Amino acid sequence: MKLTVIGGGSTYTPELVDGFARLRDQLPIDELWLVDPDPVRRELVGGVAKRMFAHAGHPGTIHVTDDVVAGVSDADAVMLQLRIGGQNARKGDETWPHEACCIGQETTGPGGFAKALRTVPVVLEYAELIRKHAKPDAWIVDFTNPVGIVTRALLEAGHRAVGLCNVAIGFQRRFAEQYGVAADHVRLDHVGLNHLTWERGVHIRAEDGSERDVIDELVGVQLDEVAESVHMAPALLRLQRAVPSYYLRYFYEHDIVLEEQLHEPTRAEAVMETERALLAKYADESVVTKPVELEQRGGAYYSEAAIDVLSSILSDRGDVQVLNVRNDGTFAFLPDDHVIEVPSRVHASGITPLPVAALEADKAALVAHVAGYERLALEAAVHGGRDRVLHAMLAHPLVGQVDKAEKLTDLLIANNADHLAWAR
Incomplete structure (x- = not known):
């Protein structure tokens, strides 16, 4: 099979290559194409990727290019891991919202909105090249944030696409270690939107095949430890009888997070330092x-x-x-074409969300609110225009005030004009 990674010069890529090498029997790759416009990253990341395959004895061939058409031609599947504007744009996403007393974050809030505006048009351009040059039944697997909005953009344009996030698998691995079982012995009742999810059940399977739900233990005798792991108040987990994703902290503890952000280095700065160290490692041929x-x-x-x-x-x-897929009636209060993050059945012909219990009123209210914003955000990303940006900004539950929305809209456009064709 031929697998292509657009954004293959990311420092994430060796994580992928390590998995491809270790799990070659599960996913036999003949050709891995890494596509990236940055010549330095192509050389360094491509070089270490090739050495990793050779060291592991993987028979596949790795190709590195800036030619998207060559990269996706006859591909069986294409992965997207893009960061339009790089870490500098991310640093902006994490800082300019502070001028309007709002959190800065790369996937949530005004910063996440900016990332969607920069990203969606580029992803749709790449997707058209994939449609034209890859195999007719090729799938697009999107890891590019904000995953929910980007995946819906792809699906609305008629592409065979699915969104991927590592939050659920991270919880699965954490609970597996905690209970001393294999990861595939943990089943999650994972519900919500991308980066807006809860674990409402954690089912541990015994060797005899029986299962027990340990959620009451996690929000009971283990409450303090679990709450600390997601950086939220124990009272919240007990009240909701669920384990929220870390990203919900931006909603439930917004003012606390904002105060922390105003007095700490940005995550982008930390990642930049880590990336410098990683690229130096990748340059070392040993x-x-x-x-x-x-x-x-x-x-x-x-x-x-x-x-x-x-x-x-x-x-x-x-x-x-657990994947990002079309709602198709799973949450009755959302349109069928909205993208949700739930356990889903995976087939070559399509991916179908499994039925889930109705969301509790507080969770449904927040999901509906954010979903409304996401729909307006995608309209703004596809069609552009200040009024569309303002409309989506006002709809976001972390904004919700017209004067704040006006200020954030102007800040967003000023800080991202180079990446927004309609704003230049």
Whole structure:
């Protein structure tokens, strides 16, 4: 099979390559194409990727190019891991919202909106090249944030696409270690939108095949430890009888997070430093395995999640994974074409969300509010225009005031005009 990674010069890529090398029987790759416009990253990341395959004895061939058409031609699947504007744009996303007393974050709030505006048009351009040059049944697997909005853009344009996030697999691995079982013995009742999810059940399977839900233990006797792991108040987990994704902290503890952000270095600055160290490692020809510094970059279990979905699609396995897919009636209060993040059945012909219990009123209210913003955000990303940006900004639950929305809209456009064709 031929697998292509657009954004292959990312410092994340050796995480993927490590997984491809370790799990070659699960996902047999003949050709891995890494596509990236940055010549330095292509050389350094491509070089370490080739050494990793050779060291692991992987028979596949790695190609590195800036030619998107060559990269996607006859591909069986294409992964997207883009960061339009690089870490400098991310630093902006994490700082300019502070001028309007709002959190700065690269996937949530005004900063996440800016990332969507920069990203969606580029992704749709790449997707058209994939439609034209890849195999007719090729799938697009999107790891590019904000995953929910980007995946819906792809699906609305008629592409075979699915969104991938590592939050659920991270929880699965954490609970597996906590209970001393294999990861595939943990099943999650994972519900919500991308980066707006809760674990409402954590089912541990015993060797005899029986299951027990340990959620009451996690929000009971283990409450303090679990709350600390997601950096939120124990009272919230007990009240909701669920384990929220870390990203919900931006909603439930907004003012606390904002105060922290105003007095701490940005995550972008930390990532820039980590990336400098990683690229130096990648330049060292003695490095033939994934560097330990990569753990600081984030994206834990990214390769396992990617391999799971790709192998399931390509082998028509029919198993269940947590993915970003069309709602199609799963949440009755959302349109069918909205993208949600829930356990889904994976086949080569399509990916179908499994039924879930109705969301509790507080969770449904927040999901509906954010979904409304996401729909307006996609309109702004596809069609442009200040009024569309303002409309979506006002709709975001972390904004919600017209004067604040006006200020944030102007800040967003001023800080991102180079990446917004309609704003130049």
